[in-house]
Amino acid sequence: MAQRLRRYGRTLLSFWATSLEAELEYQLNLVIELLAVLGNLAGSLFVLVLLAGPSGQLGGWSWNSALVVLGIYTLLDGFTSCVLQPNLSKIVSHVQNGTLDFVLLKPIDSQFWLSTRSFSPWGLPGVIAGLALIGWALVHNGEALSAGGMALAVALLVAGGLILYSLWFLLAGLSIWFVKVWNATEVLRYTLVAGRYPISAYPPALRLVFTLVLPVAFLTTVPAEALLGRASAAWALGSLAAAAISLVGTRLFWQFALRHYTSASS
Amino acid sequence: MAHRNGLKPVERALRIAAALLSSQYAYMLEYRAEIALWALSGVLPLIMLAVWQGSAGAAAAGLNPQGLGRYFLAAFVVRQFSVVWLIHVFEEDALQGKLSPQLLQPLQPLWRYLAAHVAEQATRVPFVALMLAAVLVLKPGLLWLPSAGQLLLGIVAIQAAFVLRFLLQTLVAMLCFWSERAAALDRLLLIPYLFLSGLVAPLESFPPAVRRLAECTPFPAMVSFPAKLLAGESVDVAGGFLNLALWCAVLFPLSRLLWQAGVRRYSAMGA
């Protein structure tokens, strides 16, 4: 077991070292990504100002607490650019070009390979900007967070990340059946912009959709509440459970998809 | 030249257009699942509508719920039928050398891409209709029937907005001849389009200075103007179309020049 873990650790290291090497050939990207992150952040803040109006509130959330939500959104978007997008969008081309065969022939878990093979440093500006915004908003919000609260917030953030990963993986894995839906994951990305605002800013019917169908609520609002020191036990539990279920779900889904792939491919 | 095959120029153009459109339509039908997903991905204006309707900012800007509803629904339709993805396919074609055979044909290759976009719009129609029907079921009060004149003007404005976006993206796409990562530049162009075009917030809600600034760019003509026409708001019709025409008149020669320079470079590299 320990040996296996070591092998996986070493593999991950070699994965990310090689992809960093490949990516750093395109340094112009850093400038573009920095500009894109700053531009998107400025635009989002601008729209938030418009939405909040003179009252400075959105859906019952104060300006600073709404900023925490926006910060978490930016952070998760950066995470998506770092890990999810470069890896999971490749599943489709693996299926199309038949190179999935090479992955399946490696003595390593194929889901692990497909989910961690690449690392794009170009998402890091988003991650940093998100963290900075969260920090800034928390300081200005002025409420101190206990260590336990912090731990819960981090756990909920991780849960949000895992839910996001599962959604991406699920959609990307569908390409085993529908090769042509290569951009389904991009669609997900466009729809998740709803997470820029606290869930209570939406009409009740949509809140339900954003909790049960597209779990945007678990991605940004729930961790934000924990960070603001007002986590509700029910939401926290729901988020952790959703993360666990979706992780197990992707695992089962991938096994099922592989069975289909290996019995139908030519 | 055009008479070589015994066809008059107009006849030839019509034939090419019919062949291109029908073949591209058949091709797009093959990708219908993907296009349905793309249509679904255009829900941003609807999400924004939901946020705006409950916000304090809307009331402060003097926007009433019905007007907001119509505006964003119209913006949704405008966005659906003015989507441009030229740069992504063009970059791939240029990098993989698929452009070379097209350059040998007596037809400017961009026409082919334009036909693909039009065919894609046609493929979208049923999916957008379905989504509108879903909105109607969920919120019957949101839908309205524009008059025939409004509808006609709206459609013309959407197509004009589409052409403007196509030209703008052609400019960026031509950079593919010089840089391997031109598509990344398109990401940058998307930001002002997103925030200044009226897609996520009506221009009325902007502070006056920002609004004046936005109106100096081509972006409001791409969403705000056609959406207002469709929604039946009072707009300066002649002024809006003139604005669109002017921007097209500026971008068209630019894109031609860049195309010629780009092709020279492409053939010089022996691709």
Place this chain on the structure above:
Amino acid sequence: MSQPIVHAEGLSKSFRVADKQPGLAGTMRHLLRRSYREVEAVRDLRFAIQPGEIVGFLGPNGAGKTTTLKMLSGLIHPSAGRVEVAGCLPQRRQERFLQQITLVMGNRQQLIWDLPPLDSLRVNAAVYGIDPTEAKRRIHELAEMLELGEELQRPVRKLSLGQRMKAELLAALLHQPSVLFLDEPTLGLDVNAQARVRDFLADYNRRTGATVLLTSHYMGDITALCERVLLIHQGRLFHDGSLDALTSRLAPCREVRLELRQVHPREAFEGFGTIEVHQGHQVRLVIPREQLTQQVGLLLSRFEVVDLEVSDPPIEELIGGLFRQQG
């Protein structure tokens, strides 16, 4: 005989494929009502391969060669029958199995396009759990056999097709597999590069005793490497044995070319076999194999022969002829 390392029993695979007419009307019809048909790609294959053998898979496009290789490497599940490779069921894809095999496809590549092969090799070493110093030693050894040098430090996209294929082979062999599945390993290579890949494979087989199964369109690969061939036609095993046996089975006759001192009338050669050419001093006859020695002896005693040549028609033509006949 020892235990076979590859063993197939009644191996079969059928696919369901959608039927679609071309064009817009076809698309529309397909949208409304999809029709499918079952295609039997591989039917009832039965063979066993001993450790250390080099076996060639022959057959035209679509005969089921690649499908068979994929079943042997565990990428597709057989619809019926049973296959065992290196003591494992391939479709389970156990680590023990995957560590022992490799698959090289001439039309696909696993190396990272933008990086030098060495980086991909580093990844493979980690994935297969090979100690870095040991990996370095193996890379060095294989690179020497493949005549690869500084190419390993150049981005893959800048390598020639031949260099790329050799680097692919290196990447595929880093974990010292004992069973090699090679699908068109010389595809698109020029004659020199083909010969080098061939020599390497023969060398590798000699040194490590690895079992090799390969498909190729180039008969040269097969004749140079394989003592035994499996000929698959329309999903069925048509021949399992030596190339010579295949030739005699496909060509029951041989061609005899004579150059004679004097000109004889055509009738003089009747009864020896089929007269293909009769032109002045040149005569070409086709004679059944079992009568060959007897007839040639008679010919030599009856006529004054300047030159005599007995030959088989080229194997490509024989196989091509077979497929034209039956396909």
